Amino acid sequence: MSTRSNNQASNILLAATEVIAQRGAGKLTIESVARQAGMSKGGVLYHFPTKDALLEGMLSALLSKIDDRREHGSDKSVLSALLGSLDFSDQSERNMSLAILAASAERPELLKPAKAYFQQVTRDVARESKDPDLAKILMLALEGLRFMHMLDLVPWSSNQTKSLMKRMLLIAAEESS
């Protein structure tokens, strides 16, 4: 029967990311999210009583998705897991990341958990690396790719991106202890 009443929240979250992807973070309004989710403004406001709550929801969905994959990265290193799990040809991947843009525009404070997350990952990656600086460079490249992807600024094909990711995985494997 899957009441799917629980799903409505994530439906709305998804719709929000789509709005940002299609029209920009500045056009993220409760109305536009409602339309995209196929419901009314009241419906959205029932699930997320304020716009801030919506932004928080998007951000925490993004972080928990990333974290999920870090843990499911099985036997490889954290860095390898991160590199290996990101798929930039996946539209929903990009869309979720866009929460960062929306939050930074409207409520920069909401990015604090994201910063904490980066600190954590940095620590973890440094701990397992022979060459922490090189590991950081790879992390930065990964995030650079994420941001450029978010803004549709990547100046080469997705095939080239894939081969780049492979190369990065290779370097990561070489230098992990």
Added chain:
Amino acid sequence: MSTRSNNQASNILLAATEVIAQRGAGKLTIESVARQAGMSKGGVLYHFPTKDALLEGMLSALLSKIDDRREHGSDKSVLSALLGSLDFSDQSERNMSLAILAASAERPELLKPAKAYFQQVTRDVARESKDPDLAKILMLALEGLRFMHMLDLVPWSSNQTKSLMKRMLLIAAEESS
């Protein structure tokens, strides 16, 4: 007597970046820019007839500053010039970059010139490299650093950033022909 009131336009541009840095791209209003620049809304609107014009102005100021430095990078490679000229401890550097966030929020189309710029740089860097993929990784790391800096998301000290940049310069020097 050098009233120097003739560069009001760049004054306003500067004020706009400060507003974004202090309050976020979503709070970038003509009024707030006017206040920051020490004038009235009408005054800002005189120099930039629409908000779009203001955004365009910020973006083109950013691109021409970067381009400037690429050309003044003298005898080194393009990649080295880019790596060497960026100073992330400089506040104004970060502020100017924030134009990207504002534009992406309000008028994503305005980022087209930025994309064209990245394509150009990528071509140039690839041409002079023995190992184009490695060069791309460095470029990505540089942009990753820019974005994380913009969002105040860098999880380590500015000293660590400096040593990272040195390392990146080293790699770039090793692999340039």
Added chain:
DNA sequence: TATACTATACCGTCCAGTCGGTATAGTTAA
């Protein structure tokens, strides 16, 4: 009936852009 959810009408605020006006410096010319 109660709970979970959705729709609609409405309010107050914020904001981009308009417009009539002021101030001032320069230019022309009687």
Added chain:
DNA sequence: TTAACTATACCGACTGGACGGTATAGTATA
């Protein structure tokens, strides 16, 4: 030299629309 005129820079009241949030009434289902 002074009156008439023009250009540039700026001010601030106002308008119309968009948006966040509230209130409330309705529907479906268990």
